[in-house]
Every structure is written in C-alpha cells, then in structure tokens.
Amino acid sequence: MTDKTIPELSIVILCYRSGESILDFARQTKQLISSLTDSFEIVLVGNYFENSDDRTKDYISQLEKEDAVYRGICLPKEGMMGWDMRKGLEHSRGEYICVMDGDGQFPIDSISRCFEKIKEGGYGLVKTYRTTRGDGLYRTVISKIYNTLFKILFPHIRAKDINSKPKILTRECYSKLNLKSDDWFIDAEIMINIGKQGVKIAELPVEFEKLAGRQSFVKPSAIIEFLKNLFKYRFK
Template structure:
C-alpha cells in the first residue's frame, strides 16, 4: 500500500446516487491505478436521503484511497465540492459529478494534460452529448451567453472534471454553493491569468438515477451571470448569491 501523500485528489459530490456510486468509484479506481497515479477519492455525501451515505462508508472501509466527507443538509453541488476540497491533500485537486457520464479514462487524460501542458487548470470540453435535447440546448444557450458576457476563451464552462494545481485552488477562494461553481473556477482563473487547458470528451447518458435539469434552469443561469457581472470578481464568500440548480 502506498502511504505517500496523494498527487491527485478527486472530489466527487454525491446526492442520492445509490444507483451509481459503487460502479463510478470502482471504474475510477481501476483507471487511475492502471496509470500508476497516486490518488485519493474524496467522496462527499452531499445531504443524501437514500443509501448513498451507507454505501460510501462501506467503500471507505475497503479502500485506503477513499475519504468520505459528510454534508448533513444539501445546499447545492458547489457546497459539496467546497467541503470536499477542504479535506483534499493532493498536489493537484479536481472535482467532477458522480453520475458516471464521464469515462474514467477521460479523467486520466485531463490529469495528464494538466501536467504535460503545464496548465494551472485543465477541464473537459464535451464535444458530443448523449444526455437529451433539453440539457444539450440549456448548455448551448448558457455557454453562448457566458462567453459573450465575460469574453472567456473557454468552451463548455460546466464541463468537468476540472483539475487544478494547489496554488490555483488556494488563490480562487471558491464561494458558489450551486452549479455556478464551475463558472466561478473559470472566471477567477482567467482573472488571475492562469493557463487553462481543455480535453475533448464524449458525455454519456446516465446509467441510473435522474437529473433535475429543467427549462427553468436557464433563468437560474441568467440570474447568476447578472449577479456575478454586477459585483465583478470577488474573493469573499456570499451565501445569499447562489441557488441550488442542476448544471447545463
């Protein structure tokens, strides 16, 4: 067993993902170990009301590479990630969803691209999506508006995993409790003139569970964009700014 501090810490917030968590974790572990990456998985029970928490406890007992963080009440995707990142020990820190829609080998590609490209932040860019028309169009509209508003040279703002250097993470002072956390990472990284890499990947359909994306999600994105634009790049936490919608 490798007792060194992990090079890569991957945070995965899980809210009622009992149908996916065991498969997602096992496939990630296999992909990371095949590449001989010294890693830890920080699995966040993000206020789940099903058996997700129990399954995480069982997985942690079986593997020293798993760390479990519990959030008693779900306050959003971003809040789960923020809590997980606080316990991450790696030189490089990343986060991604726990729904199994990203191939584990693509997670490895993002990590290697970060190192080889000497980026401060590297993320996926979903070039093909198999998760339905509504989610595809919501994402397309959001990305167009976001790029036009903030003049960012990055596509697919909400694509994850996002993996960053510890230096980058420590400078970002993340605060968004909802899905706008993805945008916050990109905006603050750009403001700090950090280099950002992207890896094209295919986004698969969910194998289990359900997403809560709705047309109303667009309104939530508009509101977040307006609020962020109004206050500018701010490094102080403001709990009242962010809601709890699903991503584009």
C-alpha cells in the same frame, strides 16, 4: 500512503443520490487512477438532505471500509452542487485535484488525458469540453445558452464548455479561487476567477453519455439563479 502523506492526485467525486451505483463507479475510478500514479486519494462527497431516503452515505461507508484510499464526506446538506463541490475540494489533500460527477456520463479515461496534460506544466486547469452529449434536447439547449451567454459576458475567458467535467486543478490554482457558490453556478465561478488571475487552461474533447437511471437535478429555478449570477459577477 499514510494519513500524513500528501498524495499526488486527489479525485473528488460528487455522489449526490448516486446510491448503490457509486460502488462500481468508485472501484473503476480507483483501478484507472492506480495505473496513473501510486499516490492518490478518492474523496467521495455523499452529502444528503436529512430525512431523505438517500442511502449513498451507507455505500460510501462500505467503500471506506474496503480500502483506505477512499475518504467519505457525508454531511447534512446546506446547499446544492456548489456546496458539495466546495466541501470535497476543502477536504482534498493532493498536489493536483480532479473534480468530477459520479453519474458515469463521461468516459472515465478522460481523467487520464486531463492528468497527463496538466502534468506537462504551465496549466492551472485542464478540463473537458463536450463534443456530443446524449442527455437529451433539454440539457443540450440549456448548455448551449449557458456557454453562449458566458462568452458574451466574459469574452476574455477562452473556454468552450463551462460546466464540463472532469476538471483538474493544481493546488496552487485552487488555493487562489476563494469559491463561494453553493449552487450550480460554481463551475462558472471557477472559470471566472481563473480568468481574473490569468491562469492558463486547456480543454480536451469528450463525448458525454446518456444519463441513465435518473433525471437531471437541474430545475428551472436553478437555471434562473444561474443566469442572475452571471450578470451579477459580470457587473459587480
């Protein structure tokens, strides 16, 4: 695939503070995607806080030298997860765009199932929902609160699990979203905007693994901000 070729599928991986682990994860992802299509790119979002000890961008650079299928986006951070996701989506070129976390929590073959489903046609977004999750009581309870409150405030949006990934969107669907969030609210913003447009979605079950090797980056202040945004979007 040349630089001017539009790939069928863009994989946007959020790699914040992944470190050396992103090497194996990216290679495994490449191996899987190459079995689905020969027209793809992998966008590695390794944005970082200046003066931090995060070396993720160095490993992303290593991958870029290894294979042209990898495209790194490594910028000084101006926001949190939402900003990272927006930058990755903006740099993607594919007809279909898959966004996912690079921490290895979800079974990687869930990408295959989501991609096959969206290619059936008729869907603007196909995503997973977590039937079980191994990342502890804290995150499980928070997730249930999020999803319950979301269903109360936005009952017309038929979604079981707002934050679950991977999410695969059509290029047409993404182009209409006009995303603004710089924080953890971006998954909810995607679902709210899709609901406003009446876009058809599908959700597939997945089991999430325990988050190994690092703690959650979701702090209490982020939870409060998320809840404030839910009400702001509902009543604006």
